[in-house]
Amino acid sequence: MDYNQLKVRILSLMDPAKELDSVQIREKLASDGLQGHGEKALEMALLRYWRQGLLARTRRGRRFYYQLTERGKARKEWLLRTLNRT
Numbered sequence: 001m002d003y004n005q006l007k008v009r010i011l012s013l014m015d016p017a018k019e020l021d022s023v024q025i026r027e028k029l030a031s032d033g034l035q036g037h038g039e040k041a042l043e044m045a046l047l048r049y050w051r052q053g054l055l056a057r058t059r060r061g062r063r064f065y066y067q068l069t070e071r072g073k074a075r076k077e078w079l080l081r082t083l084n085r086t
Contacts, residue, residue, distance in 0.1 A: 011076035014068035021063045
């Protein structure tokens with residue numbers, strides 16, 4: 001899976017009205033048959049997406065909870081169009 005495919009998959013899991021932590025995101029990826037992403041690799045991807053403004057995050061205790069932003073929604077739609085053309 002290349003970089004943009006992982007990004008669009010993670011962004012597609014996210015709901016603007018709901019927060020998910022990295023464990024929940026990893027479980028959803030695994031349930032969709034996308035295993036093989038280590039915990040640290042997934043956390044780094046989520047950190048990148050937060051820095052890019054695609055995800056908002058809130059810290060509660062020792063965990064970060066992520067939520068899709070408007071920018072993330074727009075990027076997801078753009079990536080889906082782009083990936084479907086190739």
